[in-house]
Amino acid sequence: MAVDQIYLENLDEFVNDENKVVTYKWLSRTLSVHVNQAKQMLYTFVQQQRNKKDNDKLSVCYFLSGMAETPDGGKILKAMVVPEESLDTMKSTLTTVTSCHVYSVQKVKLKDSNALYIADYDKLKGSLLQSKEFSAIRSDECKPRSLEELEKLEAASHPVITEPPAKVTTMNGTSGSKPKPKQPTGIAGMFSNASKKKEDKEENEKEEGKGDQEQKETVADKGKGKQGGIGSFFSKQQNKEPSTKSETTKVEPSVKKDSADAVKPQRDLNKKSPPKRGQKSKKTRKQDSDEEDAAPQKQKRRRIQVVESSSEEEEEDEVIPESPVPSPVADIPSSPEPEKMEEEEEEEKVEKVKKTGNSHAQSSNQHESSEKHRVKRRKKVTNTYMDKQGFMVTEEVWETASTDASDIDEPTKPAPVTAPKSKQDSSDKSGNKDKKVQPTKKKTSPDPKHSGKQTSLMSFFKKK
Amino acid sequence: MSHQDFSVSEVSADILCEFLEVAFHCILYVRQIYPPGVFERRKKYNIPVQVSRHPEVSSYIQEVVKSLRPLLQSNELEKVVLVILDGFERPVERFVFEITTPQQPNISDDSFLLRIEQALRSFILKLNICEALLSDKPKDCTWTVQVHTKESAVDTLQSQPLIESFPWVQAEDLQTSMADSRLVPLKAIQTGLVQMQLYAEEIEDKT
Numbered sequence: 122m123a124v125d126q127i128y129l130e131n132l133d134e135f136v137n138d139e140n141k142v143v144t145y146k147w148l149s150r151t152l153s154v155h156v157n158q159a160k161q162m163l164y165t166f167v168q169q170q171r172n173k174k175d176n177d178k179l180s181v182c183y184f185l186s187g188m189a190e191t192p193d194g195g196k197i198l199k200a201m202v203v204p205e206e207s208l209d210t211m212k213s214t215l216t217t218v219t220s221c222h223v224y225s226v227q228k229v230k231l232k233d234s235n236a237l238y239i240a241d242y243d244k245l246k247g248s249l250l251q252s253k254e255f256s257a258i259r260s261d262e263c264k265p266r267s268l269e270e271l272e273k274l275e276a277a278s279h280p281v282i283t284e285p286p287a288k289v290t291t292m293n294g295t296s297g298s299k300p301k302p303k304q305p306t307g308i309a310g311m312f313s314n315a316s317k318k319k320e321d322k323e324e325n326e327k328e329e330g331k332g333d334q335e336q337k338e339t340v341a342d343k344g345k346g347k348q349g350g351i352g353s354f355f356s357k358q359q360n361k362e363p364s365t366k367s368e369t370t371k372v373e374p375s376v377k378k379d380s381a382d383a384v385k386p387q388r389d390l391n392k393k394s395p396p397k398r399g400q401k402s403k404k405t406r407k408q409d410s411d412e413e414d415a416a417p418q419k420q421k422r423r424r425i426q427v428v429e430s431s432s433e434e435e436e437e438d439e440v441i442p443e444s445p446v447p448s449p450v451a452d453i454p455s456s457p458e459p460e461k462m463e464e465e466e467e468e469e470k471v472e473k474v475k476k477t478g479n480s481h482a483q484s485s486n487q488h489e490s491s492e493k494h495r496v497k498r499r500k501k502v503t504n505t506y507m508d509k510q511g512f513m514v515t516e517e518v519w520e521t522a523s524t525d526a527s528d529i530d531e532p533t534k535p536a537p538v539t540a541p542k543s544k545q546d547s548s549d550k551s552g553n554k555d556k557k558v559q560p561t562k563k564k565t566s567p568d569p570k571h572s573g574k575q576t577s578l579m580s581f582f583k584k585k
Numbered sequence: 586m587s588h589q590d591f592s593v594s595e596v597s598a599d600i601l602c603e604f605l606e607v608a609f610h611c612i613l614y615v616r617q618i619y620p621p622g623v624f625e626r627r628k629k630y631n632i633p634v635q636v637s638r639h640p641e642v643s644s645y646i647q648e649v650v651k652s653l654r655p656l657l658q659s660n661e662l663e664k665v666v667l668v669i670l671d672g673f674e675r676p677v678e679r680f681v682f683e684i685t686t687p688q689q690p691n692i693s694d695d696s697f698l699l700r701i702e703q704a705l706r707s708f709i710l711k712l713n714i715c716e717a718l719l720s721d722k723p724k725d726c727t728w729t730v731q732v733h734t735k736e737s738a739v740d741t742l743q744s745q746p747l748i749e750s751f752p753w754v755q756a757e758d759l760q761t762s763m764a765d766s767r768l769v770p771l772k773a774i775q776t777g778l779v780q781m782q783l784y785a786e787e788i789e790d791k792t
Binding site: 140144178227228229230231232233234235238239240242243527 | 615621626629632633634635703706707708710713714715716717718734
C-alpha cells in the first residue's frame, strides 16, 4: 500500500502539475508495472481525486469492449475508447460487456483521439523491442527467433518482391488485419499469432461464447482477475489466466498506422517473408546476387540470370531478343557457369542480327540454342579472315571438350556462311566496302572479349 | 562549407514552414475557431493532425507560410504570432512562436531529423492539450497572423514579387497590444537546427 501511495503521488504530479495525458500503457511503462496494476492505479487515482479532493477537472477515458449485434443478426466484438460522458450510452449498445477499464486520465477535455495517440507514441516506439513483461498478452508460441532463422530471413529479404500491392489490399480489406504476410518480430509477432488465433477462435467463440463470457465480471471491475474480452479467446486455447488488454486497442492504433502508411512498411516486412514463396523462383535466385547492381542492370539480370530448368531457358530465349544493349559488364561474382556466357553471347549475336541484318549470325544463333541443351562446356571461338572477294568474314565456331557438338557444328556452319555471302556480294556491289567492313567491325568489336584482349569482365569469367 | 550551410538553412526553413502550417491548423481546431466538421484528419510527423478542408482557409495559411519562408531562411524572423480577435477586433489570445536559428545550423547529430520530428510532435501534443491551461474564449472570434521582424527585412520583403501578390501590412496597434495579459508557457525546444519557444498569452477577461 505504501508503494501504491508513491505511485499515486507520481500520478498526481503527472496529471495535475505537468498536465500530461496519462494512458495506462504509458503509466505502466514509466513506472515499470504491469498494465493491470496501472489500470488499477488510474482508477484509484480518479476516485481519490474526485471524492476526497474535489477535483472535478479530471477527464477520463474508458476502454470498453463487448459483444454487439449487427443488423444482419450476426455478432461482432467491439472494442472502443470512449470518453466518460458517452460511457453509459455506449455500454447500452453492447449486448454483453466483456471489458471496461480506465484508458486514460487527463486534465483537458479531449476533442478527439489524436492526443491519446500522440501521448503514447514516443514511449511506445521507444520500447517496441523491450520485453513484454508488463503486458497482459501472452502466447506460448511467441518466441524470439533463433539466429539461423534470422539469417534466413536476411537472405530472403534482398530480392524486391512485387507482392506488396496484393498484400496491401488484403491488409486494408480485413478489419481484423490479418498480418499473415508480416514477419513476426516483437509486437508484430504477437499480433500475427494473436490475430490468427482470433480468427480461428472467433467461430468457436460464437458457439461457446455467451455462456463463457457471462461468467466473467463485466461492469466496473477493478482491473483485477477476470477481464474477458480478447483475452477470453486465449484463455480457452491455452487455459491460462485470461489476459486482458486491449490487444485490440493495440491493434487499432497499429492498424491505423498500417493502413495509413501501408505500402512502405508492408514492403519492408514483406521483403522478409520466408522463402516459402517458391513461385517467385527467379527472384529468390537473386538472393546470392546484387545489392550493388544498378536498377536497370537488375532488370536485365532477371532475364539473363542462370536458369536451371530447360523450360525457363526457352522462355529466356524469347526474352533475350527484346532486351536492350547486352550487359557484358557482369559485376556479379556468382559462379560463372558457361551457360551464362553462352546466353550472353547469344544475346550479342542477336544484337548483331539486328544491327547488321546478317542472317548468318541468326542461323548460328539457332544452332547454339539447340546445342545449349546438350553440351555444357563449350567455347566459342571467332575466326576472322579475308575471303576470296576481299571481304572480312567472321566465323563463330564452337570448340568443345565433348566431341558431339563440335562435329555437328562445323559442317553446318560453312554452308550458311557461303550462301549468304553470295547474296551479300550481289547486293553490295555499289562499292560500299566501308559499309561492309563496318558491320563486320561491329561484329568484331564485342568479340575481342573472347580473345581476351579488351578488358572487360566477360573475359574475367571466360578465363575461369 | 558555405554551400553546406546554405542548404541546411534551406532545409530548416522548409521544416519550420511545414510546422507552422500544421500548427496553425491545429490551433484553429483546438480553439474551435471553425466548426470541427471543417477539419479532416491527416498525418504529419507520424501522428494524426487536424487540417482544415476549407479551400480558402488552407490556401490562406499556405500563402502566409510561404511568404514567411524567406524571412526564416535569413533568420530575420523574431516571432510569429497567431492572434485570436474577438468581435471587437481586440486580441483575446495570442499564440507566440519565438524562433531563433543558430549561426551555424547543423544536423550532424540528427541526420535523419528524428529528433526534430520528435520535438515537433511534442509541440503538436502540447497544442492539443493547451485548452486546459487557457480559459474559454467568446464566440465569433476571428484570427490573424502577425510577424515580428526587423524593419530592413520588411523592406526587402515588400520588394519581392512573391509578396506583392500577398501583401503584408503593418499591424494596427489595436491588434497588437493586449491589456492585462497572462502568459502561459507551452513548450520550448532546442535542436541543432532551430530553437523554438511557444507560449500563449491571454487576457484575463475574455467577455
